Amino acid sequence: MSKSNAEVVVVGAGAAGLFAAIHAARRGRDVLLLDGAKKIGAKVLVAGGGRCNVTHHAVSEHDYHTGSKPVVRNVLRSFTVDDTIEFFEREGVSLKRERTGKLFPTTDRARTVLDALLQAAVQSGVRLEHPRRVLGVGPSDGGFVLQTESDPVRAKRVILATGGRALPKSGSDGLGYTIAESFGHTTTDRIFPALVPLVLPGGHPFRDVPGIALPAILTVVARSGKHLAQTKGDLLLTHFGISGPAALDISHAWRDAFEDDHEVHILANLYPSQTVEQTDASIQKSGGRPVRAWLRDHFPERLCVAILNLSGVSGETPCAQLSKPQRVAIRSCMHEAPLRFEDDRGWHHAEVTMGGIPLSEIRWQNMSSRKADGLFLCGEILDVDGRIGGFNFQWAWASGYLAGCSD
Numbered sequence: 575m576s577k578s579n580a581e582v583v584v585v586g587a588g589a590a591g592l593f594a595a596i597h598a599a600r601r602g603r604d605v606l607l608l609d610g611a612k613k614i615g616a617k618v619l620v621a622g623g624g625r626c627n628v629t630h631h632a633v634s635e636h637d638y639h640t641g642s643k644p645v646v647r648n649v650l651r652s653f654t655v656d657d658t659i660e661f662f663e664r665e666g667v668s669l670k671r672e673r674t675g676k677l678f679p680t681t682d683r684a685r686t687v688l689d690a691l692l693q694a695a696v697q698s699g700v701r702l703e704h705p706r707r708v709l710g711v712g713p714s715d716g717g718f719v720l721q722t723e724s725d726p727v728r729a730k731r732v733i734l735a736t737g738g739r740a741l742p743k744s745g746s747d748g749l750g751y752t753i754a755e756s757f758g759h760t761t762t763d764r765i766f767p768a769l770v771p772l773v774l775p776g777g778h779p780f781r782d783v784p785g786i787a788l789p790a791i792l793t794v795v796a797r798s799g800k801h802l803a804q805t806k807g808d809l810l811l812t813h814f815g816i817s818g819p820a821a822l823d824i825s826h827a828w829r830d831a832f833e834d835d836h837e838v839h840i841l842a843n844l845y846p847s848q849t850v851e852q853t854d855a856s857i858q859k860s861g862g863r864p865v866r867a868w869l870r871d872h873f874p875e876r877l878c879v880a881i882l883n884l885s886g887v888s889g890e891t892p893c894a895q896l897s898k899p900q901r902v903a904i905r906s907c908m909h910e911a912p913l914r915f916e917d918d919r920g921w922h923h924a925e926v927t928m929g930g931i932p933l934s935e936i937r938w939q940n941m942s943s944r945k946a947d948g949l950f951l952c953g954e955i956l957d958v959d960g961r962i963g964g965f966n967f968q969w970a971w972a973s974g975y976l977a978g979c980s981d
């Protein structure tokens with residue numbers, strides 16, 4: 575092979591592409607890994623708040639949104655969490671399991687994970703070139719020709735691991751979809767940001783209390799009143815709306831429903847450790863205490879003010895003098911605050927992509943394209959997005975492994 579040609583060209587050196595390249599090279603293939611980014615591994619480095627949540631101790635297809643759970647199950651079973659732990663252990667990265675079930679490097683540094691991947695790539699003979707963006711891929715002499723920012727590259731096989739559209743400044747801007755489409759692939763009707771914060775309208779009292787974090791249950795509710803999805807976890811109130819694990823996890827379901835009906839909303843239970851009945855009884859037992867003082871037993875002062883604003887009740891009103899509608903208003907704001915969002919925060923703040931290339935267009939056994947011989951796809955470019963907790967990287971490792979190991 576001439577220097578700028580290769581048996582296998584992997585496009586995209588993110589988690590999936592690095593894994594595919596390493597495993598293809600370990601099987602003796604001549605592998606060229608191209609990435610358009612100046613700095614490799616941006617998403618690995620920012621992941622998990624800079625600690626990189628590499629995987630989760632228990633992963634199944636039910637942790638993902640996708641058009642085909644059976645395919646996700648098969649891929650995950652082909653390269654399991656134990657395989658991930660063993661891979662990194664062999665590369666000198668020990669993982670530790672936290673109380674939440676998430677696995678992080680014992681160093682608590684994402685850099686350790688990225689360095690191990692890059693070292694494994696170099697040691698297995700992968701040639702990594704960046705920044706070298708692939709602008710298009712076409713068929714050529716029973717193989718492929720890739721147009722790049724410099725000379726064209728010829729390859730017998732191409733593994734497309736260009737990611738989705740989340741965090742475009744990292745290099746994943748959706749061009750991979752266009753390349754796949756040029757071979758007859760399609761994309762799902764909906765491609766939206768997921769694991770993304772949600773934006774409340776200006777003037778909403780919760781926007782005035784940024785920085786407050788609390789456990790919550792969030793429920794997506796349709797116009798008809800039907801509960802569409804629910805998640806439980808830590809919620810962070812911000813200057814624009816909501817963030818934190820609970821908000822990010824519910825964002826996929828909210829956005830999907832919002833596309834069909836802008837009347838969809840989220841009910842926020844901000845005090846899930848107590849039932850509505852217990853809250854009601856507690857207010858009624860509090861006699862002459864001002865409702866604001868009673869609220870302070872449950873929430874930080876600033877949030878008490880926001881709840882009073884939302885409910886329209888004066889904080890000085892003694893609990894015993896609250897009318898029934900006022901009591902209901904207070905407890906509703908605590909247990910089912912209706913939040914109507916304007917939008918999500920967009921691609922620049924999203925962790926993953928909802929939608930992508932349908933799994934029906936690949937053979938899961940080796941992630942090969944059903945549209946073009948010699949083309950393989952792995953990682954976030956496909957229609958798979960996981961919840962918070964290391965599930966998205968596990969998908970990248972497993973699908974990248976299969977694409978790299980293909981005969």
Ligand SMILES: Cc1cc2nc3c(=O)[nH]c(=O)nc-3n(C[C@H](O)[C@H](O)[C@H](O)COP(=O)(O)OP(=O)(O)OC[C@H]3O[C@@H](n4cnc5c(N)ncnc54)[C@H](O)[C@@H]3O)c2cc1C
Binds near residue numbers: 963
């Ligand atoms: C802030 C943040 C935190 C996250 N934290 C976690 C976490 O802790 N745990 C977890 O499991 N998941 C996390 N994720 C999600 C996880 O990072 C992704 O699911 C995963 O990185 C997807 O891997 P990928 O290789 O498919 O795509 P990407 O990581 O997006 O990599 C694609 C690569 O392809 C390159 N590329 C794109 N187009 C071209 C082209 N035309 N030519 C050449 N190169 C190209 C890009 O430069 C990029 O390097 C996080 C994401 C973000 C944004």
